[in-house]
Amino acid sequence: MLKKKNSYVVAVVGATGAVGQEMMLTLEQRDFPIQSLRLFASERSEGKELDFKGQKIKVERLTDDCFKGIDIALFSAGAERSKIWAPVAAKSGCVVIDNSSQWRMDPEVPLVVPEVNSHDLSWHKGIIANPNCSTIQMVVVLKPIHDVARIKRVVVTTFQSVSGTGMKAMDELMTQTTDILNFREIKTNVYPYQIAFNVLPHIDKFLENGYTKEEMKMVNETKKIMGDDSIRVTATTVRVPVFRCHSESLNIETEKKLTANETRAILAKAKGVIVYDAPDKNIYPMPIIVADKDETYVGRIREDESIENGINMWIVADNLRKGAALNAVQIAEELIK
Ligand code: NAP
Ligand code: 3JN
Numbered sequence: 001m002l003k004k005k006n007s008y009v010v011a012v013v014g015a016t017g018a019v020g021q022e023m024m025l026t027l028e029q030r031d032f033p034i035q036s037l038r039l040f041a042s043e044r045s046e047g048k049e050l051d052f053k054g055q056k057i058k059v060e061r062l063t064d065d066c067f068k069g070i071d072i073a074l075f076s077a078g079a080e081r082s083k084i085w086a087p088v089a090a091k092s093g094c095v096v097i098d099n100s101s102q103w104r105m106d107p108e109v110p111l112v113v114p115e116v117n118s119h120d121l122s123w124h125k126g127i128i129a130n131p132n133c134s135t136i137q138m139v140v141v142l143k144p145i146h147d148v149a150r151i152k153r154v155v156v157t158t159f160q161s162v163s164g165t166g167m168k169a170m171d172e173l174m175t176q177t178t179d180i181l182n183f184r185e186i187k188t189n190v191y192p193y194q195i196a197f198n199v200l201p202h203i204d205k206f207l208e209n210g211y212t213k214e215e216m217k218m219v220n221e222t223k224k225i226m227g228d229d230s231i232r233v234t235a236t237t238v239r240v241p242v243f244r245c246h247s248e249s250l251n252i253e254t255e256k257k258l259t260a261n262e263t264r265a266i267l268a269k270a271k272g273v274i275v276y277d278a279p280d281k282n283i284y285p286m287p288i289i290v291a292d293k294d295e296t297y298v299g300r301i302r303e304d305e306s307i308e309n310g311i312n313m314w315i316v317a318d319n320l321r322k323g324a325a326l327n328a329v330q331i332a333e334e335l336i337k
Contacts, residue, residue, distance in 0.1 A: 002071060002095050002335050007035040010332075011070045011094070013085065014077030015039035015050060015059060018166045019099055022325035023074050028053055030329060033336070038070060041077070067092035072335070074328050075099055090126030095335060097128050097328045101213075104129040104221055111224050114330045115272040116143045121334055128331055133323025134158050134214065134237060134246055135221040137296045140322070141315055142252070144270040145263065146226060149254035149309070153232040156218060159240045159247040160203060161287065164319050165190060173241055195241050203237040212237055245287035246319040250312065257309045260301050267298050272322070277301050285316035293318055294326055 014020040039059045049056040067089040075098040082102040089096045103109040110120035111129045162169040169190045176186045176196035204213035215235040223229045268275045276285045277299040285297035296317040304310025
């Protein structure tokens with residue numbers, strides 16, 4: 001358990017990565033009370049210096065006793081590293097906020113989006129899981145609707161940016177785009193096909209049921225965060241050639257009828273949500289509007305005329321911010337409240 005202090009020793013594990021870098025930026029921008037910041041990555045990055053609040057901090061590698069004296073560790077170095085190192089960190093007395101899928105469905109580990117289920121933080125045992133980015137932005141919008149009208153089923157299709165895959169994927173989209181525009185041959189390393197000028201209906205591994213792991217993360221994590229196994233979710237996750245922000249088309253079936261205006265009014269009051277919806281003025285959320293923003297933007301709210309009680313909408317959030325780093329820092333802020 002975290003002792004109350006004026007400031008904390010914080011670690012970022014995976015500090016050189018896309019999410020780790022955003023975590024450092026978010027801690028700085030939100031002025032998290034940091035006594036000292038420790039940075040960890042692989043042996044490849046040992047000794048590299050990263051900027052934090054105008055100071056250079058050396059990247060360290062993980063060792064058995066490296067977590068001694070650390071209060072809070074934000075992990076984003078992949079599931080394999082979390083599997084090994086999160087228990088080591090927790091054993092050292094540090095609270096781990098883990099961004100990987102490793103601990104999300106563990107019944108002993110709370111899976112938290114502060115706007116939805118901050119109450120679950122009360123039963124953590126040293127590890128708290130941060131959900132998948134596509135799940136986070138969806139549940140922020142679903143929860144206030146569920147509270148009023150009880151959601152029966154959600155059909156979601158995602159349009160996910162390459163930053164969700166990490167630094168190498170952002171480089172690949174940039175390089176492929178410039179190569180194609182300069183009539184050069186392209187190289188494909190990160191994805192099975194070119195991502196520039198293309199759309200891939202494939203995120204993470206394919207499973208036996210024909211869905212991808214990313215799709216099943218959305219199904220299972222939503223039930224755990226919302227604390228309701230009865231919500232049916234079906235997902236199709238798609239990678240698009242966008243650098244930042246995941247967009248999602250949501251079709252929501254509710255027990256109680258909601259009109260589009262009632263839905264807008266519910267979401268206008270919801271924490272972490274911005275209703276950005278004026279089609280007559282071409283106002284709807286898009287990655288170019290939402291990049292670097294903290295909130296989940298919602299637009300194109302309309303009734304599904306094909307069923308009794310259905311609502312369609314389009315939501316966009318910055319996957320590196322609310323989808324990863326910001327949600328983790330918000331969890332840390334809740335812990336020290
Ligand atoms: P990335 O840009 O590829 O960065 C990976 C980070 O992990 C780098 O800092 C890397 O250090 C570090 N790392 C790799 N192997 C390591 C090792 N053996 N020991 C210590 N550090 C090691 O990837 P990313 O996009 O930041 O994502 C990182 C992880 O965060 C993902 O694997 C995933 O689990 C999680 N994630 C979660 C979400 C979400 O939806 N909440 C979204 C994206 C990512 P080097 O630079 O030294 O290689
Ligand atoms: O692809 C995206 O847009 C989100 C990717 C998330 C991700 C990438 C690699 C490994 C995860 C995750 O958070 O679920 C993982 C993982 O930890 O399994």
